[in-house]
Amino acid sequence: MKNLVLVFLLLITARAVAQTNVYTTANAHAHNDYQHEPPLLAAYNNKFGSVEADVYLSDDVVFVAHGEGDVANHKTLEDLYIKPLLAYIKSNNGYVYEDTTRSLILMLDVKSEGAATLSKIVDLLSQYPDITQCKSLMILVSGNKPVSSSYVSYPSFIWFDGLLSNRYSKEELTRIAILSDNLREYTTWKGAGDPPAKDWLALQKAVAKGHDLGKKVRFWNTPDNEEGWQKILELGVDYIDTYSIKSLAEYLKKNAPPKISK
Template structure:
């Protein structure tokens, strides 16, 4: 009986150890600053937290790329170059070509095209082209284009420093998949959970399946419009989401650095 009890306890402890080992370790490198341009200090606030991903919505107006949530919010001086490109160039120059002082910590810059896709993307490429040496695949900053993206059949005509934000329900050819830098979907596509209490198991299973499927394809996953609290962050971490979506940049940063797991 003692041998059986010892074997049973040992088995349980082994299972717990394996389960613990399989849980992904999170840092601020897995945090995404949603609508980052709405922060009091765009880019800088997320950068100081060493977030791994920031998001900027861009509008093409009179050959200039403005950063705003809506057309009516556009203001002189709030351009993509001023709020994002110039600070990024300053950081990479300071850090010998890397975005962060640690040369193994990358940054994903998710650029949501709000005006007509091809023209806006052409203007973005024109701005970025002179700096492609700091952009993935050569550098530490990955540009991922979302919003009004061109049809996947045209992905191959764009420079290799332009990646696209895919959808899990879309079917891509292997060549097209090579241009996908991220897979995203709205949380409401899977659940109506408000972040309080536990999420329904059936909803968790839907999300888990999608994440597993995308990971099998070698792609990272972001789910936008998730509830934005500690309970939700913990749930998303348990499910293995690659980027935790938040509007609460300092709070998520503090949590990821200090909270017990």
């Protein structure tokens, strides 16, 4: 009986500790942020924890673009994200946000050839030491990445977005900050009602796998509405994808449950 009581108390204590971290906009990920006008501003003003931009290498310039057809817009990574972030960092004495407890991920979803594009990104960022040395800003590479065995060869200011469904070596995992996956690989659920039980179990196992590896977890192609957000939060993921920046920010301020720490 004493052992059962002890186990019960330990579980209660663990649950209380786990629920001390609540969901906020620090857990929000602005999917395709560059499609907002102007880019970055809405997510930044709502103190999002992550913003995503598609990038494409053309004529030795890194453009914010989904493909070659968008290059004609002449929107460069440097102009849309690097220079604005640099201004924020300088105005906040070396931090990306005025609130120094807040951090930001700049996720670069590479759409052109991975190794060549990343090489140019490294060259570009190396011109901005205030960016690369900012401890509250992470540069995270997603999309067309170089082979995972090469991750450790890149500068320490470059991090990688891994796939939950992949297996990585211990060395590769040291350069992976987030493990992500396509929700549609697990379920056809679109956000209304509950996902099928077997799909929910598969999702729970995937999240547990990422957390057991000590990594943050994110899904893309998630329902972008309140019912969908609620279920994604119940899974215990660390970043919630959205295109609806203002709506998710308001939802998190009013309704978000405690985040279960791992």
